[in-house]
Amino acid sequence: MLLECSNLSKAYGNIKALKRVTFSLSEGLSLILGPNGSGKTTLIKILAGLIKPDEGEIKVLGKNYLSVPKRDIGFAFERTVSPPRIKVESYLRAVADHRGVDNVDELLDLFGLREYKSKRFKELSQGYKRRFLVAAAFAGRPKVVFLDEPFSNLDILSKVELARAFQEIKRDINIVIVSHIISGLKDLDSVVLLHNGEVVLNKIGGEVNTLKGFRAIFDGGTIVENDVEKVMELIRAGKNLINIEPITPEDIIYETLKKTNEKK
């Protein structure tokens, strides 16, 4: 298991940002999803060692997260800040050297940074600043990289290119994306959905496929979800099939959040 959080809590005064949060993420590409205020930033700050949880345990690849060497974990935060004068390639090389694995050429290509390799941070556009900071998190091939809202403030081209780069790199390096949007990520290996500091959904491995499906709509308003046999039965009974549409992970997550809100 890549990440195991058990009974993790954190309060700021009387605001409970995380309430005994328990979930697991498998290796590969994972998504920690949640609407605004659900506790995502609190979680990533704990993982980065910036704040301490009030209680609970976190394991990364089976070890207590505080005992995992810093070089095994990469982070990229939402705010695109860095010393203005550092240069793209030399900074990536410095990080890679520190971690002891040279994967810089691979990263320059994967994140579309080759043309910009001699530029200083301050000379990059917002989108390229993000690409650079994300690439730096992967420099030196850590075991896992946590990315906080990597798609925010990016144009559609950068979003698609970044998502493709993640799909490629996840074979080598585990990735955990913390975000309030799904952003067209395909082939997720695990997902956790937070809401008001609680886990409302956690799928790992093959279970992630249950976040996809189809909906068949028949004349007269009958709707059948994810049941081929039932659809065939209705067709055989002479019902008129009007449409088949995909059920996307977005649909399921929206429905889960809606139901959670209704219960409260």
Ligand SMILES: Nc1ncnc2c1ncn2[C@@H]1O[C@H](COP(=O)(O)OP(=O)(O)OP(=O)(O)O)[C@@H](O)[C@H]1O
């Ligand atoms: N430093 C702080 N002091 C007081 N309350 C805080 C602090 N940081 C976060 N909170 C509160 O804790 C809760 C969870 O916040 P957090 O930033 O972790 O959520 P989030 O899911 O990252 O939200 P967003 O998507 O809006 O960034 C919210 O109610 C927030 O107002």
